[in-house]
Amino acid sequence: MKKSVFFGALAATTLVSGMALAGTLDDVKARGELLCGSNTGLTGFGNPDASGNWSGFDVDLCRAVAAAVLGDPNKVKFIPTTGETRFTALQSGEVDMLARNSTWTASRDSELALDFVAVNYYDGQGFMVKKDLGVSSAKELDGATVCIQTGTTTELNLADFFKQNNITYQPVTVADDSEAQRQYLAGACDAYTTDASGLAASRATMPDADNHIILPEIISKEPLGPVVRHGDNNWGDVVRWTYYALLIAEEKGITKDNVEEVLASSTDEEVKRLLGASGDMGAKFGLDNAAFKNAIAAVGNYGEIFSRNIGEGTTINLARGLNALWTQGGLQYAPPFR
Amino acid sequence: MAMATDVPKDGFRLSMLIYDTRYRSYTIQLVVLVLFALAVAWLLNNTVQNLAARGKEFNYAFLWQRAGYDIGQQLIPYTNDSTHFRALLVGLINTLVVAFLGCIFATILGVVVGVLRLSNNWLVSRLMTIYVETFRNVPLLLWILLSYVILSEVTPLPRDFRVTDEMEAAGEAPNASMILFDTVAVTNRGTNIPSPLFERGLGTLDLGFMTLNLTFWAVVAVIAGSVFVNRRILASARAAQAATGLRPVTWWKSILVLFAPVIALLVAMGFHLEIPELKGFNFAGGILVAHSFTALLIALTLYTAAFIAEIVRAGIQAISRGQSEAAFALGLRPNRTMSLIILPQALRVIIPPLISQYLNLTKNTSLGIAVSYLDLRGTLGGITLNQTGRELECMLLMMLIYLTISLSISTVMNLYNKSVQLKAR
Ligand SMILES: N[C@@H](CCC(=O)N[C@@H](CS)C(=O)NCC(=O)O)C(=O)O
Numbered sequence: 001m002k003k004s005v006f007f008g009a010l011a012a013t014t015l016v017s018g019m020a021l022a023g024t025l026d027d028v029k030a031r032g033e034l035l036c037g038s039n040t041g042l043t044g045f046g047n048p049d050a051s052g053n054w055s056g057f058d059v060d061l062c063r064a065v066a067a068a069v070l071g072d073p074n075k076v077k078f079i080p081t082t083g084e085t086r087f088t089a090l091q092s093g094e095v096d097m098l099a100r101n102s103t104w105t106a107s108r109d110s111e112l113a114l115d116f117v118a119v120n121y122y123d124g125q126g127f128m129v130k131k132d133l134g135v136s137s138a139k140e141l142d143g144a145t146v147c148i149q150t151g152t153t154t155e156l157n158l159a160d161f162f163k164q165n166n167i168t169y170q171p172v173t174v175a176d177d178s179e180a181q182r183q184y185l186a187g188a189c190d191a192y193t194t195d196a197s198g199l200a201a202s203r204a205t206m207p208d209a210d211n212h213i214i215l216p217e218i219i220s221k222e223p224l225g226p227v228v229r230h231g232d233n234n235w236g237d238v239v240r241w242t243y244y245a246l247l248i249a250e251e252k253g254i255t256k257d258n259v260e261e262v263l264a265s266s267t268d269e270e271v272k273r274l275l276g277a278s279g280d281m282g283a284k285f286g287l288d289n290a291a292f293k294n295a296i297a298a299v300g301n302y303g304e305i306f307s308r309n310i311g312e313g314t315t316i317n318l319a320r321g322l323n324a325l326w327t328q329g330g331l332q333y334a335p336p337f338r
Numbered sequence: 339m340a341m342a343t344d345v346p347k348d349g350f351r352l353s354m355l356i357y358d359t360r361y362r363s364y365t366i367q368l369v370v371l372v373l374f375a376l377a378v379a380w381l382l383n384n385t386v387q388n389l390a391a392r393g394k395e396f397n398y399a400f401l402w403q404r405a406g407y408d409i410g411q412q413l414i415p416y417t418n419d420s421t422h423f424r425a426l427l428v429g430l431i432n433t434l435v436v437a438f439l440g441c442i443f444a445t446i447l448g449v450v451v452g453v454l455r456l457s458n459n460w461l462v463s464r465l466m467t468i469y470v471e472t473f474r475n476v477p478l479l480l481w482i483l484l485s486y487v488i489l490s491e492v493t494p495l496p497r498d499f500r501v502t503d504e505m506e507a508a509g510e511a512p513n514a515s516m517i518l519f520d521t522v523a524v525t526n527r528g529t530n531i532p533s534p535l536f537e538r539g540l541g542t543l544d545l546g547f548m549t550l551n552l553t554f555w556a557v558v559a560v561i562a563g564s565v566f567v568n569r570r571i572l573a574s575a576r577a578a579q580a581a582t583g584l585r586p587v588t589w590w591k592s593i594l595v596l597f598a599p600v601i602a603l604l605v606a607m608g609f610h611l612e613i614p615e616l617k618g619f620n621f622a623g624g625i626l627v628a629h630s631f632t633a634l635l636i637a638l639t640l641y642t643a644a645f646i647a648e649i650v651r652a653g654i655q656a657i658s659r660g661q662s663e664a665a666f667a668l669g670l671r672p673n674r675t676m677s678l679i680i681l682p683q684a685l686r687v688i689i690p691p692l693i694s695q696y697l698n699l700t701k702n703t704s705l706g707i708a709v710s711y712l713d714l715r716g717t718l719g720g721i722t723l724n725q726t727g728r729e730l731e732c733m734l735l736m737m738l739i740y741l742t743i744s745l746s747i748s749t750v751m752n753l754y755n756k757s758v759q760l761k762a763r
Contacts, residue, residue, distance in 0.1 A: 087724070107727075108727075141619075145619065150716075162408075163418065163419075170527070170626070172527075172710055173710045173716070173721070187495045187526055230393065
């Protein structure tokens with residue numbers, strides 16, 4: 001008798017712990033709020049303003065998912081994570097998804113058991129130095145002190161790069177971007193290295209931005225994208241296709257402002273499926289049929305998100321480059337929506 | 339006989355498990371034990387299930403894989419090609435070094451402050467009180483950050499040491515210069531000190547699982563030998579004093595024994611100092627003591643010394659006044675009274691709480707992460723954990739290591755405590 005109670009209890013706890021893992025979509029709906037792991041603060045990508053409103057390129061992706069799942073882009077709680085804490089936060093269920101400049105790598109897929117569902121920014125690692133250091137190439141950094149964020153692909157690439165070029169460096173390992181900037185600006189490091197987009201974003205906030213240059217070498221591939229837990233495929237599909245919906249919207253010329261108009265007038269079957277005017281694609285994801293239309297209406301298409309947050313003309317001033325649509329010679333390409 | 343029949347035959351009923359005080363305690367213990375076992379089983383089961391659900395299995399094989407990252411301060415050879423286990427060792431050694439030096443400095447400072455706090459000099463004792471109260475009552479993390487910020491913000495950049503051709507022509511001095519006869523350079527990154535070099539070093543010995551630096555161990559062995567011989571000399575001097583009442587002169591023998599062999603060895607191996615020199619971005623040559631290390635050491639020392647001072651003060655005050663009065667009556671001067679009469683007795687009261695201060699200091703070294711000091715927490719519990727995704731394994735291993743360090747410290751200190759306890763004669 002005693003034994004069966006014991007195992008019964010065990011089985012019950014197992015069920016409970018097992019349930020916490022699957023069904024993120026249901027969890028989010030039941031909670032009425034999306035928990036999004038974001039940066040601790042990187043202008044242009046994910047940054048809270050003085051009154052606590054988050055904005056940025058990665059933040060908008062979370063808002064799009066919230067709009068698709070819950071119908072409201074403001075039903076998101078942003079949870080700041082550092083390079084070191086982000087994956088643990090995701091795996092322990094503290095957040096539903098991550099959108100914070102995270103690089104898709106083989107070991108993060110396999111060893112860390114994560115799922116990168118898309119690449120929302122194709123990037124590479126670069127170096128920033130002060131102009132008066134008189135350095136024009138990363139290969140001249142022999143003997144330099146370099147600031148790096150811990151828990152990143154950056155620290156591994158850096159080690160490889162210096163080894164390959166037979167030069168040495170002194171690492172200063174810091175926890176987040178703001179600490180790295182403080183050390184770099186105070187002159188405790190000669191160079192700061194991270195994703196080139198991150199460097200541009202950091203530089204934009206520096207009081208003397210013109211005195212800093214980003215060196216020409218890009219030493220790695222850093223495909224950055226949203227991440228979900230491994231094993232919850234339905235939830236992964238929702239995040240992936242919300243992102244693709246934004247890409248398709250750009251391809252088809254659907255914007256935040258004209259989405260209602262397009263919905264009413266479009267004769268393009270793919271557009272009609274995407275916006276929920278025909279078929280039941282939304283329902284197949286377990287969402288409202290207007291889910292993807294809501295996402296586009298909330299944050300605009302990929303191009304709009306890009307130019308609003310980090311594009312040319314903003315302080316960060318990044319060119320589309322690799323992140324142009326495939327039709328424009330870039331790598332951003334969404335599978336067909338059918 | 340009549341009595342025996344009074345005892346009820348069916349002596350045990352189930353209700354007695356609760357109402358009979360003879361059995362009740364067993365019942366309670368059993369219930370608590372079962373609940374505890376259930377709780378442990380629940381935790382274990384939950385962990386195993388969750389790991390399985392994520393497709394992770396519990397194993398330590400990752401320790402033998404390539405680490406791939408670099409570590410700023412490494413006291414044993416390490417490159418990014420070394421294994422995660424090697425990185426763990428580098429971190430562990432970094433932890434032990436700050437902990438060891440911290441304990442020594444904190445003890446010295448703590449004893450001095452504790453004694454001075456009881457000084458009859460009003461100003462001195464008040465100053466010591468202020469020191470103790472400020473350091474005890476502000477969190478250690480803030481002291482660490484403060485020391486680090488001060489060290490890195492008030493010191494010059496490496497390039498301030500540079501003398502350009504124009505400056506030379508104009509006869510200008512650089513903004514910053516090296517100290518201690520141009521052998522030590524303090525920059526905003528760290529302190530560059532000269533390093534020992536040997537022209538005819540003894541090389542290294544490869545033991546397969548580790549390599550020994552023979553030069554280093556030769557020096558250690560010679561010093562240990564000298565100390566041993568010196569103790570023999572002192573012991574025989576004491577014996578002679580006890581037997582004859584006259585103490586033979588030993589100081590020159592001690593000096594000779596302690597220093598001559600080491601100096602001879604160093605000369606034989608061609609010892610010289612490598613002075614740090616400004617090359618490119620940083621000083622090259624010599625040893626770089628990063629400010630993260632210095633700041634951590636300073637903060638740990640100052641913070642823990644404040645607690646040790648209080649322990650020392652309590653220990654001294656526990657010795658009855660009669661002891662010092664008796665010593666004064668014998669004509670001993672105050673500082674001799676302190677070192678010969680009071681402190682040896684006070685040690686008995688001081689040591690047990692001192693052990694916990696040492697343990698605290700050792701565990702507090704893990705705050706070094708705040709100033710990028712890569713100790714055990716930074717390597718095994720930081721970068722390795724993060725890059726391999728082995729949270730559970732790394733955390734358990736790290737706990738085990740801290741536990742082992744703490745238990746070793748307590749064991750050693752408890753042995754020492756036994757040796758200073760009153761011996762019944
Ligand atoms: N892409 C790299 C680096 C990620 C990373 O740490 N990015 C930096 C800047 S690009 C960042 O997000 N910093 C902001 C913060 O620490 O909150 C990775 O995934 O490991």
